[in-house]
Amino acid sequence: MQRTNILFSDFIKGLWQQNPTFRLLIGMCPTLAVTSQVQNGLAMGLATAFTLLASSIIISIFRNFIPKEVRIPSYIVIIATFVTIVSLFLKANFPEVSKALGPYVPLIIVNCLILGRQEAFASKNPVQRSIADALGMGIGFTLSLMVLASVREVLGMGTLLGHQVIFGNFRPWVIMLTPPGAFLTLGLLLGLINIIDKAVKARREKKQ
C-alpha cells in the first residue's frame, strides 16, 4: 500500500505541483514554438514524453554503472539516440506532422526537461519510481502544451483541432499564431495560474 502511494505521488506531482511548463519553466523552446495548433502541440508533447520515458528507464537501470564524471555526456548520447528513433518514426509514419514540427524534433535532445529529470530523479531512484516520474512529467508537459495551443488556435484561427468552434462575425487574431502571440499568451497564462494557486491556498487556510 505504502509503495503504491509513493509511486502515485511521484506521478501526480508532474501534473500540477511541479508542472514542467507552468511551474518549473523548463523546456520552453518547443513549448512556445510548436503551439500554434493543438495537433502540433500534442505531437511534440507525446514525442517528448516518449523520449523522457525511454531514457529514464535506461538511465535508471544503468545508474550504478555510469561513472559520475561522464554522466552528462552519457545521458545526452542516450537521449540523442531515442530522439533519432522518434524523428525517423515520425518521418516514416506521419510525414505531415514531421514537416510541421520541422527543426524542433531534434531539439528535444537539448530540452532541459529531459536532462533535468535524469539528473534530478532517474539517476538516483529505482526503475519503477523513475517510470512514474517520467510518465507524470511527460503527461504534465503534454497537457500544458495543449492548453497553450488551444488558446492560440481558438483565438488565432477560430478552430480547435481543425474543427470550426467560433461562429458568426469573429475575425481571427492573426497575432496569436505569430511569435509575439506565443510569448504574450504564456506570460498571461502564468499570471492566471498564480492567481488560481493563491485562491486555492487562501481557501485551504480558511478551512483550517
Added chain:
Amino acid sequence: MVKELILVFIATVLVNNFVLKYFLGICPFLGVSDNLSSAISMGFATTFVMTITAPVAWLINNYILVKFGLPFLQYVCFIIVIASLVQFVEMVIKKFFPLLHQSMGIYLPLITTNCAILFMALQLVLKDYSLIKSMVFGFGSGIGFTFAITIMASIREELKFQDVPESLKGPGITLIIAGILALIFVGLGGLIQVK
C-alpha cells in the same frame, strides 16, 4: 560574395533573430537576463562557442557523415561535438585567459544545453551553406542572441523599480515584455527578403 555574407549576417541578427523568432535559447534568456553584466557575458560566451561550432559541424558533416553515408548519426554526432567543444573552450580560456574565465566561467557549461547551438548546426546543413557562409551564420546567430538578451536585461533592470501586478511578477512579466520585443522584430521582417 561579400554582399551575400553581409546579407546572411543581417538576416540572422535582425530578421530571423534566434530568440525572438525561433524561440531558441529561451532558458538562458529568462534565467540570466535579470542583470545586465551577466547577460552580456552569457551572450559573448555563446557567440564564441557558436562561431567555433559552425565550421567544425560543417567539416564533420561534409567530410565524415556525408562521405560515409551516415546521416542518421547526425544528431548524436553534433551533440557530442558541441558538448566536447564547450568543454575544450572552457579549458583553453581557463589556461590562457584567467580573467575572462572568471567573468564568464560559470556560464560556459550551461551552453551545452542551449538549443540555439544545435539548431544552428542543423540549419547550416539543411540550408547547404558553404564553409565561410556557415561561419558568418554561426557568428551572426550568436550576435543576435547577445542582442536580444542585452535588450531584455536592460529593460528588466528598470523593471525592478516599477509596480508590477503581484501575479505577473517574475517570469510572467518577462514573457510579456519578450512578446512586445518580438512584435518589434516582426516589424524588421521587411528589411530583407530571406529565402
